[in-house]
Amino acid sequence: MTIPAGIQRSEDTPGTADAEHNWLQQQVQHLLVAVEHELRAAGPAGLSELELIRALQSERWGLIGAVDFHEPDRLYPVHFLLFHTLYCLRDQIAAEGESLTISPLRLSIHPQNPGATSSSLPESADKLRAFYLDLSQYFLSDTAIHEMMDNFWSGSLPSRPGSADAAAAGRALGFDELPRQFATVKQRFRKLVMRAHPDRGGDTGEVQQLNQAFSVLKAHYA
Template identity: 55%
Template sequence: MKNTPISADRSRPTHAKAPDSMLEQQVQHLLVAVEHELRSSSLGIDELSLIKKLQKPPWKLIGELEFHDTQKLYPVHFLLFHVLYRLRDTLAEAGEKLTISPMRIGIERQDTIGGNGMPGTVDSLRSFYLDLSQYELPEDSINQMMDNFWAGYKGMAPSRPETLQAAKVLGFDSVPDSFLTVKQAFRRAVMQAHPDRGGETEAIQSLNEAFTVLKAHFSQMMEQT
């Protein structure tokens, strides 16, 4: 079966097709590739890095992508997270846990005794990403959804590993004590990574994601004081 790279510019397939449609074929290829890459990354991996790995050989499952363009990023982001939530359910049955967050995606053993690791409460994000009808959304809905996503899972505070990873992206060895320090480092990093100075758009995207995670972290801390 030939791989068809996901491209933000191609015509999106309809969702009324049979399970062996082009979309389902892409999902099946991604399931194999994503699990392989996650098992090869013992410390976990962020979404941007995972996308880049899926763009390269031997996979070549994602085509050229403009990371700064939300409209073009959304279909790739959605399908990747659809795959991640399907994989999480499968791994849970084997006693493994798949952590899914903006800055860290990783497989680890369950730290609980008994049960199959499936979520015990309603997971709105899981429901959203497993609904393939959400693959196509109006522009306003896409912008709102992406804003909610990077705001920290609809108001939920980022995890400690996620927060630490975000801090490292901005050049810190640990999470800073103040949000002002974060803002200053973010501005310096963005200026250095700007395309006009020889930087890459992907680097700006990574910095933006890290800044949003840390912003959510400090907002949560303020609410607790």
């Protein structure tokens, strides 16, 4: 197995399936500490996935190396391990009466809603939770990764996003309140993408975040 360049690995190269799984588990334990620290430091406003990735790339943690946002097979392992960690963390803090909002645009720890019990955990029917908690999904083929990522970035979301996710996506595009017409969103998105394009001195990570926000809003207005 080749560990993607985006995730730093130990000096010992895994040589068996068990060793690979053990390495992933160790990586998750490091990520759990770092992710919880960064989310608690961010407070109720939370962080976007991009902001969290950059925090984990910092000298403080050094857990994620360079990420090529234009290469799905390089981005996927980073994204998967990060979201696997987030779902593990969400299950852990549920016993303490806390919840974790998990969305590419907003990741935040907050108290559970009034009336929720401290033992409340996400339902087993949560397909996203089941997918990300299955470490075997880390080893998807390049073909499967490209197909899945193409569906995601084209806006093929499984359901209409919640109001909080839509509002967060709107803020990512500079809207204090969501406009009535989707055409306004498209116009703003095009301007921001042109301004953020690497050929104009922009940042590929910023373009990726704009794409995420636009995909969420496209599903919202649909």
